[in-house]
Amino acid sequence: MNKAADSKIYVSRRESTRPDAPVLSVIVPVFNEEEVIGHFVEATRPVLEQTGLVYEYVFIDDGSRDATADILAEKLKSGLPGRLLGLSRNFGKEAALSAGLEAARGDIAVIIDADLQDPPDLILQMLDGWKAGYDVIYGLRVNRSSDTLMKRSTANMFYKLFNRLANIDMPANAGDFRLIDRAVIDALLKLPERSRFMKGLFAWVGFPAMAIPYERPARMAGRGKFNYWKLWNFALDGLTGFTTLPLRVWFYGGALISLAAFAYAFFLTLRTIFYGVDWPGYASLMVALLFFSGAQLLSIGMIGEYIARLFNEAKQRPVYIVQDVIEGTPEETAKTD
Numbered sequence: 001m002n003k004a005a006d007s008k009i010y011v012s013r014r015e016s017t018r019p020d021a022p023v024l025s026v027i028v029p030v031f032n033e034e035e036v037i038g039h040f041v042e043a044t045r046p047v048l049e050q051t052g053l054v055y056e057y058v059f060i061d062d063g064s065r066d067a068t069a070d071i072l073a074e075k076l077k078s079g080l081p082g083r084l085l086g087l088s089r090n091f092g093k094e095a096a097l098s099a100g101l102e103a104a105r106g107d108i109a110v111i112i113d114a115d116l117q118d119p120p121d122l123i124l125q126m127l128d129g130w131k132a133g134y135d136v137i138y139g140l141r142v143n144r145s146s147d148t149l150m151k152r153s154t155a156n157m158f159y160k161l162f163n164r165l166a167n168i169d170m171p172a173n174a175g176d177f178r179l180i181d182r183a184v185i186d187a188l189l190k191l192p193e194r195s196r197f198m199k200g201l202f203a204w205v206g207f208p209a210m211a212i213p214y215e216r217p218a219r220m221a222g223r224g225k226f227n228y229w230k231l232w233n234f235a236l237d238g239l240t241g242f243t244t245l246p247l248r249v250w251f252y253g254g255a256l257i258s259l260a261a262f263a264y265a266f267f268l269t270l271r272t273i274f275y276g277v278d279w280p281g282y283a284s285l286m287v288a289l290l291f292f293s294g295a296q297l298l299s300i301g302m303i304g305e306y307i308a309r310l311f312n313e314a315k316q317r318p319v320y321i322v323q324d325v326i327e328g329t330p331e332e333t334a335k336t337d
């Protein structure tokens, strides 16, 4: 939580720039969600109506191979406000979110999963936070019992490592579920990187933030889209995107090892001078050899991780490709400014 938001200066600055009747964009990445997407719309719409704001859904179909897009197109044609962006293939949730942020026209945006693991009711509380002057209001998972023990503990380890290594403060157990002000959306859109680790980017852009704790229920239907291999690579993306310590640490590691090697060489020289040549030593040689080749491969691998990402950034390919856009009822989505 950020104290700045309580100060008078901050609130008055924001009061002058915030619209009285903001338009709300609801950004929903979907990938093979035919089983839940109908329920999602049914559950969120009453809440959005309750806000009294003009709102629009921004669905991003991240290359679904089921009926998700058809269901949504149908709903949009029969009066659901907003639009559906169909990506040309599955680009991953992070890319889909970038597409959604780009396509959102609102003064505020809510980012929410389609599987109803992010309780829609929370949007109302988030909105109160926004009115109070916060620019980012994020959901904080207090109970992750819907996740497996393995996922929880690896997630914990990741947050600890990330926050220790990276110079930004990323709240542990905060997902992508959040409400953000236009200022934050614009800031995010200005970040040019291709590797989009959203949780890190959210933290990197800053702005006064507030947490709303909630219990994360299990997925309503359908299957989770992330396996451990994906999560591992996701974590690597996060770490390499926000800290260079894994690259630099080898300098210090190498320096320490060299020092130790010098000391050992010195010791061996003295010992040879005083006690003569001593043959046994296969074990220590082997251990040293394995240790050093391991450390070298590890450090080269670490460099490889960064080079691979540099390579990807250098190619300058777009983060996603929009294949088609289906607009909902235009009169409701038109921005009123």
Ligand code: UDP
Residues within 6 Å of the ligand: 028, 029, 030, 031, 032, 033, 062, 090, 091, 092, 093, 096, 112, 113, 114, 115, 117, 219, 223, 224, 225, 226
């Ligand atoms: N998702 C997506 N592209 C993907 C994977 C997931 O757009 O490649 C969407 C998915 O449809 C859902 C949200 O991202 O709306 C979260 O996915 P999931 O529930 O599988 O993630 P978890 O809850 O395990 O973090």
Ligand code: MG
Residues within 6 Å of the ligand: 113, 115, 117, 219, 224
């Ligand atoms: Mg989920």
